Amino acid sequence: MLNDWSYVAIFTVISMFLPAAAIAIASFLAPKKPNPIKNSIYECGVETVGATWVQFKVQYYIYTLVFLLFDVEIIFLYPWAVAYNQLPLFAVVEVIIFILILLGGLLYAWRKGALEWV
Amino acid sequence: MDFLRDPYTFVANRFQEFLTGLGLAPEWVLFISFLTGAFILATSAMLLVTMLIWIERKIVARVQDRFGPNRVGPWGIFQSFADLIKIFTKEMITPTGSDWLPYNLAPVLAVSAVLTVWAVLPFTVTFYGVNLSVGVLFVIALGAVGEMGIILAGWGSNNKYALLAAFRAIAQLISYGVPLAITMLIPVMFSGSMALNDIVLAQDVWYIFLAPLVALIFFVTNLAEIGRAPFDLVEAESELVSGFNVEYSGLKFGMFYVAEFLHALTVSLIFATLFLGGWRGPGAVEYPVLGIVYYTLKTSLVYFLIILLRASLPRFRIDQMMAINWKLLIPLSLSLLMLTALVYRLVFTQPHIVRVLVLLAVNGIVFGVLNLILARVEKRNSRRPLVAEPRPVARAESISSNTPVE
């Protein structure tokens, strides 16, 4: 039981260790000769104007919000999918209703123009 | 003979016997064998990337009628190793004003998010890291960790282009995450398990025959998730200079590169697992060593297709990419999910051949209807014919009157 997770945990640690170790080795091998011009931010050869951390448009937020709702919906469907082979037809119809309601929401967002990238 | 039949179990058992022989407690034996196994698997995955880069360069070169790498070693096979040695000695420039921890954590996180998927992949009937009972969701969740890596890279770099590109990348990745999760439901539904090895074991018929359109959507979605052409807006050179990794250099940039190539291979492996029967093939259960051959063949096919598409298709525009996802893939995959669930429930008890034929018919009908709808949309949004407009000619009277001369 816990063995599964300990393997995943060990694997995660190793998968973070390998690239980190490679970068550490490279930082020993690589030359380190920084100067202000080399370290400057890339910007078409001129200094960056204003703060880097700029404001974003609301479109990103809407996409993320719609994504969040779909994500939660799909999470609900996974336990159902696992049990699918043992469920009566009635349960399948219920899930179809569940999806249709959400498709209605998608349709609303679509008609409102929330899905346009403008 | 036992070694040839199933080398993995043979070696693993010998190793554990050896450790027990040293007088270690059982939990330490388990821990050390886990550690060794995970280390070998992860390291070989990382080293495989050098080969992947060579293969990809070679194939793309052939598509474009070039030779590709051909100097270092036979067929240039050691080119990637030469590049590897070189990139280790390149200076890693840290831009001024960067956020230290996010900046340095990002490349590590990008690689580890992809590499950790290998912990749940089944390579043969006996050779897999762990048959995690929520394997499919685990794969999707690691995508979220990869997204965090991109956010950290864009944020930590203190660069407007990097931040813009990172947020575009996130918008792309999360949008395509929806059809990805929906299509991954279908194999779970058919097999009744989320563990990847159980899904392979349940595939008496490859699921691509039961749900070809779903497999196609899954493939397209994965193309977007790995940020390859035609979905390589993440590193659109002409618009965003190089994407979220513009401020990275040396091996830190190399790590993003490794992550991208490894991701391409990993999604091929997942596609082969979910839709092409994974390691299954004649004799793969009795001789597990055959399983890895079948798995490699199937994965190579998918990987080859990914490279071929990359070499031949132009890039989408960002609004087109979003429209494809939200207005085509999501409604289509949800409709397919509902139809497949309903129809498969009705033909449940029939023999395999009937199920396959019925579901193929359903997919064919959906494809036909989709084509009709798309043709109508195309007609409604039809563009003007591409002909030259009459232009003003530089004559004295046309300049003064400012009207075009016919």
Place this chain on the structure above:
Amino acid sequence: MTPLQIVFLLVAAITLFSAVMVVSIRGMMHAALFLVLTLMGVAFMFATLGSRFFAIIQILVYIGSIAILIIFAVMLTRNIMDAEVASLNRGWWFFAPLALLIFASIVLVLSSWSAFATLRDLSSTSGENILEFGKALTDPNGFVIPFEVASVLLVAAMVGAVYIAMERRGGRG
């Protein structure tokens, strides 16, 4: 102490530390990144409790979507890295002891409750059963009504969010 307990204490300390940092650090983006770390720690807690499904959901929903939603929301605001804004308000000296008092009383009440002090033996049931969960969700005698209501709730949230956001942009789509 078993190795699991050591790891648990370590992760709990990191989780609590980052939770404190979320509310006390000045840069809003850094607060959001610490929130991600906190959520990771909670996911780890679920995993050690043997609940695979919820550990994964914690990562998938909270880090994969809600944390990214928060980061996008942060990017929508001005003064993201503004250090001028104090993250503590003036009444903190009054409310900090009050919060401690409430925390202490909760601990006191819970410690006198016998069911909280005795650990339930979960070793017989091997973690959670996703199959039973899936059956219960669509069982007419189970949770089918909450299941369907959840979808209505999600649609309501989507409609509300789209409505507000599109109104702000001026003009209906």
